[in-house]
Amino acid sequence: MFKKSTSPKSSGDTTFISAECQITGTIIINGNARVDGKIEGTVHVSGDLIIGASAFLQADIEANTVSIAGEVRGNIKTSDLLELNATARLFGDICTRQFKVEQGAQFTGTSQILDETTPLLTVHEKSKEPRSVKETKRAASHS
Numbered sequence: 001m002f003k004k005s006t007s008p009k010s011s012g013d014t015t016f017i018s019a020e021c022q023i024t025g026t027i028i029i030n031g032n033a034r035v036d037g038k039i040e041g042t043v044h045v046s047g048d049l050i051i052g053a054s055a056f057l058q059a060d061i062e063a064n065t066v067s068i069a070g071e072v073r074g075n076i077k078t079s080d081l082l083e084l085n086a087t088a089r090l091f092g093d094i095c096t097r098q099f100k101v102e103q104g105a106q107f108t109g110t111s112q113i114l115d116e117t118t119p120l121l122t123v124h125e126k127s128k129e130p131r132s133v134k135e136t137k138r139a140a141s142h143s
Contacts, residue, residue: 019054033063036070053087060092068105075109 014032017023021037029045036052043049045063055070065081068088075092076082082096086104095112 019052051088053085 014034015029017033017035017037017039019036022039023037024040026042027039027044029043029047029049031045032047032049033043033045034050034052035043035055035057037054038056040058043057043059043061043063045061047063048065049061049063049067051057051066051068051070051072053069057070057072058074059072060074061072061076062078063076064079065083066076066078067081067083067085068090069085070087071089071091073091076090076094076096078094078096080096081098081100082094083100084090084102084105084107086102088102088105088107090105090107091109093109093111095114097114097116099111099113101107
């Protein structure tokens with residue numbers, strides 16, 4: 001009666017989180033995303049992330065590129081570019097290859113700029129979990 005599409009979405013799709021939306025927890029997005037709402041937790045985006053002027057994120061973020069116009073309280077890791085627009089407010093530490101700040105943006109934290117020879121950050125790879133479990137066990141055994 002109803003046909004369910006089994007084909008995966010293309011990488012050109014963008015996930016939108018509207019201004020009326022509030023999310024708590026871990027968000028994993030394959031592709032690009034735009035956030036205009038409120039998020040508390042962790043955000044992993046395999047593509048580009050745009051944080052709109054009305055957005056408030058109390059979250060650690062990993063993405064290819066991040067453009068901020070709203071407020072972020074948390075650490076950010078990008079494999080390419082972090083951009084703070086004039087209305088951006090960022091409270092947290094950053095690790096990125098390129099850092100662009102427009103006049104009027106607010107940034108409180110530390111920055112680590114990666115050079116071209118530094119390996120790219122991997123965003124939410126499946127092998128992360130076993131590594132972190134192993135590291136946790138190793139740390140626990142040394143206590």
